[in-house]
Amino acid sequence: MDEVVDRCAEAPEPPEAPAQQLPEGDFIDGLLGLLEEDALASRLAELEDEQLYEDADFPADASSLSYSDPNDEALADIVWMRPHELVDEPALFVDGVSRGDVKQGDLGDCWFLSACASVARRPDLIERVVSPGQPLYGPGYQGVVAVRLWRFGAWVSVHVDDRLPTRDGRLLYASCADPREFWVAFIEKAYAKLHGSYEALAGGHSLEAFVDLTGGLAEKLSLKELPFRQLRIAFEHGAFVTCARRGDWQLATQRDEATGLVQGHAYTVTDVRRLEPREPDGAVRLLRLVRVRNPWAGSEWTGAWSDGDPRWDALDEETKQALSVTATEDGEFWMEYEDFQAQFEEVTVATLGPDFDADGSSDASDQVKIIQDRWTEGENAGGCRNDLEKFATNPQYLINLTETDDPDSESGDTAKCSLLVGLMQEHRRSEKNREMRMRAIAFFVYKTDTPSERLSAEYFLCVPEEGSSGVFVNSREVLGRFELEPGYYVLIPATYYPDQTRTFMLRIFGLKPFDVRKLPDQEILIHEQDAFVEEIT
Structure with missing residues (x-):
């Protein structure tokens, strides 16, 4: 008995989730901005010659930027601009899709952008979310972009106009490394519209972003209990992986001078390797490395196996080329697994389908x-x-x-x-x-x-x-x-x-x-x- x-x-009482007083945008269609295709076509048909689409559900004003204080004076100098007003010959994609495209702006949505960078290892999935055939200027251009996101069991189309918030002629929030490329900015805008405002994206979990971008399954794993082999096999089997630092995400603007890392920040895991390099004395050493990317595209790890660390000199050139070792300040860096476990708290692993044996592969x-x-x-x-x-x-x-x-x-x-x-x-x-x-x-x-x-x-x-x-x-x-x-x-x-x-x-x-x-x-x-x-x- x-x-x-x-x-x-008695089941232990879970910690209370913080109250979220985030009123959604006052969408005129009453459906969280999910406009039916026929309704969108009707709106576009009503445009005069050379008139461009303006999204009444997510207007180009402060209400789309902030739910807490749309009258904040800090928003007064923000100007909404279309891509063709910023650069010549803009496009959603320039030279394909890569993780290096993703750059975080003045918004605490590293959790979302780190997931975008991870999914970018499968360009076909990103191009399913944002179809590359949508023009941002020239023939067929009407000022509208469609983004497909997975919401509660179904793929939905989120249509936005192509006006983006800028300050001093630069995109305020997420952007691509190539200023002519805009796929990251429009995925972020569509996600912000779905949630009511850009500010609603400040702070979150990569787990949710992975599911919404792929329709797959994702779970968080404690790094303290995660064997290196499990992480390596998951990555090799095609799983998407992000990692998170300890700390308050609201302080994720503060770089630790001792390590180069940012507290409360989400990063993308871009490679996992097991090496057995030979030491100068002929001994074989086991080396377990993880490559990590900061969505800021800067602020890198400064410890062992960081860019420019003398430990790299012990490896032959062929190995370093295979690992794409560079000294470029691009936000991407290598770490030894023990340091990775010490500096990061958890990883999020996502697969497109069911992973019955937790090996990172969709069965x-x-x-x-x-x-x-x-x-x-x-x-x-x-x-x-x-x-x-x-x-x-x-x-x-x-x-x-x-x-x-x-x-x-x-x-x-x-x-x-x-x-x-x-x-x-x-x-x-x-x-x-x-x-x-x-x-x-x-x-x-x-x-x-x-x-x-x-x-x-x-x-x-x-x-x-x-x-x-x-x-x-x-x-x-x-x-x-x-x-x-x-x-x-x-x-x-x-x-x-x-x-x-x-x-x-x-x-x-x-x-x-x-x-x-x-x-x-x-x-x-x-x-x-x-x-x-x-x-x-």
């Missing part, structure tokens, strides 16, 4: 179920297991696992069914006309022998869960990996506190076919995807 008492002990799986549902106060928002009667009122979904993964003949282990589950709450960094907090969420998986019945409080009192997403956390999405025996299971998503109304989405991935339905037998939006990454057309 002691085991039951331990398992049913082949077209078995995907997406469920969109809602916790409603007084009905099915039961909260955590501190009150089992209320917990039992949460939505419950029956999962039927019948086919096991291919058995591992070498290990002799009993074949299991692999599942990866993601629970996402619908949350924007701003919400119309009310204070918004990120809810603490989690989900639980129980085995059942009565597939036609909901699980009761008595059941939870006596039967432990098979697994969960972990402790309740104030995060937009939580993930869990499971290897389960064939049978029936009940998946229960919950907020920590009861009676918190919120829309949520479950994404369930399996290596083999499986069935899902809501308990009791109710109609619910459960649909399958043939492939995880939807084609953007």
Whole structure:
């Protein structure tokens, strides 16, 4: 009985998410600026000859810059300009896409831009988000740019006009290293529009940016507990990786003179290498290096293996060329893994599809179920297991696992069914006309022998869960990996506190076919995807 008492002990109260009083822009279409294609075409058709599009949903004024103080005198000298007013022959892309294109401006959105730089290792993905065929001058130019972002289960088009905030003839916020190139500036503007203002992007998590840019899955990992091999294999398998420094993001303008790094700042991991160079005495040394990029395109690490460090002299020229070692102050630098672990707190690893074994590689799986549902106060928002009667009122979904993964003949282990589950709450960094907090969420998986019945409080009192997403956390999405025996299971998503109304989405991935339905037998939006990454057309 002691085991039951331990398992049913009160769940620890999660830290309260800070209040976010970020009123969204007063969008005239009422849909967060997501304008239907027909409505946009109608607006463009109304333009006079040589008249350019002006976005009424995200106007070129201080309200689009700041939600907290649009009358701030510091914004008075900002001028909105179109690319062709800044440079000759502007384009969304010049000579393709690279991580070196991304430069942060006067906005604390390093979390977003570090993710952009990471995804840039796949130019095809960036060009799906921003189609390169959109002119910024000349024939066909109307002053509008379309950006595709993934929002709560679907790709949406965000249309913006091409006016950008400038000061003294320079872009105020994100830009590209080549002044003729503008893809970074327009992804940032579309993301700002989706959230109500540029200021709403100040401070955030790369995890969310990765999901919104790719529609994939992302998770944060503590560097203290992360083996170098896991990071290296993840990167080699195509995962997108960012890292974050300890400290307050609001102080992410302060460079540590001792290290060259910035506290509370997000960086992009651009390479991970394991080397075995030979020392002058003939001994072979194990060298584990990580290459990191600051979205400022400056302010580099000054410690061991930094640009110009004499340790590089011990490596042959072929190795240094393979590592692209330069002394250029471009914001990119190498670090030894031990220093990387000491200076950074966590990494965010993102994949385009389900990664069942956490190796950074998207595993082949077209078995995907997406469920969109809602916790409603007084009905099915039961909260955590501190009150089992209320917990039992949460939505419950029956999962039927019948086919096991291919058995591992070498290990002799009993074949299991692999599942990866993601629970996402619908949350924007701003919400119309009310204070918004990120809810603490989690989900639980129980085995059942009565597939036609909901699980009761008595059941939870006596039967432990098979697994969960972990402790309740104030995060937009939580993930869990499971290897389960064939049978029936009940998946229960919950907020920590009861009676918190919120829309949520479950994404369930399996290596083999499986069935899902809501308990009791109710109609619910459960649909399958043939492939995880939807084609953007």
